Amino acid sequence: MIYDKLYHLNADSIVFTEEKLRSDGEGRCVWSFQNDQVEAAAFELDVAKRNLHLKTATGHLTSMTSGEVQFSAEDLDWNHQDNHLILIGFPKVQDANFGTIASEQEIDLILKENKLQKLSTRGPTELTSIKGHTLKTDGTLDVDAEKNIAVVHSHLQYSEDEMTLIADQAQIFYPDKVELQGNIKIFSQESHKGVADTLTYNPETRACILKAHPGKKVLFTREQDKLALSANEIHITYDPITKEQQVKGIGHISLSLSPEEQNILNKVFHGT
Numbered sequence: 001m002i003y004d005k006l007y008h009l010n011a012d013s014i015v016f017t018e019e020k021l022r023s024d025g026e027g028r029c030v031w032s033f034q035n036d037q038v039e040a041a042a043f044e045l046d047v048a049k050r051n052l053h054l055k056t057a058t059g060h061l062t063s064m065t066s067g068e069v070q071f072s073a074e075d076l077d078w079n080h081q082d083n084h085l086i087l088i089g090f091p092k093v094q095d096a097n098f099g100t101i102a103s104e105q106e107i108d109l110i111l112k113e114n115k116l117q118k119l120s121t122r123g124p125t126e127l128t129s130i131k132g133h134t135l136k137t138d139g140t141l142d143v144d145a146e147k148n149i150a151v152v153h154s155h156l157q158y159s160e161d162e163m164t165l166i167a168d169q170a171q172i173f174y175p176d177k178v179e180l181q182g183n184i185k186i187f188s189q190e191s192h193k194g195v196a197d198t199l200t201y202n203p204e205t206r207a208c209i210l211k212a213h214p215g216k217k218v219l220f221t222r223e224q225d226k227l228a229l230s231a232n233e234i235h236i237t238y239d240p241i242t243k244e245q246q247v248k249g250i251g252h253i254s255l256s257l258s259p260e261e262q263n264i265l266n267k268v269f270h271g272t
Contacts, residue, residue, distance in 0.1 A: 007080075008032045009043065021045040029054075033114070035068075036061045038076070052078040057087075062115045069116050070094040073107070083111035093119065097174055098143060098150065099129040119143040133160035133203060135170070148174045156180075162189040165199065176204055185268060186210065191223030192245075194234065195268050206238035219257060219265050220247065230254040230261055 010032075012025025022044040023029040031038045031054065038059030045052050057076040060068040074089025087093070091107040094100045095116075101107065105123025109116055120142045127135040127150070135141075139154025152170040158178065159165075168182030180199040186208070187193045196210035196218045210218045211233050218234045221227060232251025239246065257265065 009045070011043070019046065019048045021047065031059075036114075040076070050080040052076075052080070054078070061109075061111075068096075071107075071109075085109040085111070096130070097148075099127060101141065101143070102126050102128075115145075117145050119145075129203070131160070131203065133158070135159075135172075150174070160203065164188065165201070167199065176202055178203065184210070186220075187269065192221065192227075193265060193269055194218065194220035195265060196234070208236040210234045210236070217252075217254075217261065219261050221257070221265065222247070228255065228257045230257055 008031070009021075009023075009029065011023035011029035012027040013023070015022050015024050023042045028039050028041060029043050031040070031043065031052065036059070038054060038057055040054035040058075041056040043052060043054050054076040056074060058070075058072040060070050062068065071087060071091065071093045073087035073091035075087075077086040077088070078084075085108070087107040087109070088105070090102070090104060092100065092102045093107055093109070101119065101121065103121040103123050103125045106121065108120045108122075110118040121140055124138050125136070125141045127141060135152065135156055135158045137152050137154060137156040139152065139156070141150060141152050143150045150172040152172075155166075155168055156170050157164060157166050158170070158180070164185075164187055165180060166183075166185040167180035169180070171179045173179070178199075178201040180201070182197070184196045184199045185194070186196070186199070194210060197213045197216065198211045200209045201207070210220070212218045217230045217232065220229045220234050227247065229247065229249050231249030231253045233249070235248045235250060237246045237248075238244075
C-alpha cells in the first residue's frame, strides 16, 4: 500500500476501519521511504491525523551526520504532519558520530527534509560514544545535529577507562570537547580526586582543564605521589607515550590543602 504518495506500507493483510488502517496477520510489517525502512510486529495508521503507530519497531533512517541511524523501541508513534517520531519503551538510537543513546522511557526524534535533525530523551538515559565512553543521567539529553552538540540538563556521570567525572550539567561538542558545569567531581582508580566548578575535557587528547568560580579554588589530590594542589585552575594533560598525567596549577597556587580544604574534599568524596 502507498500512503501519502511517498511511503510504502507492507503487511500480510490490511484492515480498513473508518479513517484508520491496521495490519493483520502474524508476519512483520514494513514501512519504507526511499532508503529508509522500519519493521514492526504491527501497525495502525490514523489517516486523518497522519499518525502512524508501530509495535516492536526496529529500523534505520537517514542519519543526523552521515550514513544511517539505527533505532529500536517497543512502540513508535510517528506524526508525519510535524515530522515527529516518539520511541517509547526502552528505545535505543545508534548514530555513527554520536554513538548509542538508550533511554528507559522515551526518545523523541525530529526530522527536517527527511533527515534526523534533533533528538531528546526522557527518563534515565545512557550515551555510549563510539570509543566506549559512557555518560549516564536521570534527566534529559538533547542533541542538535545542526550545531553538532548534545546537552545534559541535570546530574550526570561521565566515565572512560579509569576516570570518572560527575557534574550538574554538560555540553558535548562533537567530536572533541566536553564541558561540565556545577559541583564537579573527578576521580579515578589511581586514587586521584578533585573538585571544581567548571571542567573542559578533550576525549581525544585526554587533556582536562578544571576551573573555580571567583573566590573559590580547585582542589586536587593524587595518592600515588602524595600530590595535593589548590589553585584557581588546574590543567591535567596525558602523555600517550609514558601513559602518565602531568598536573599544573594556574593562578594562586598552594602545594598543600588547608584543613578546611581537606575537609571539603573529604565531605565531597564521602562514600565514593
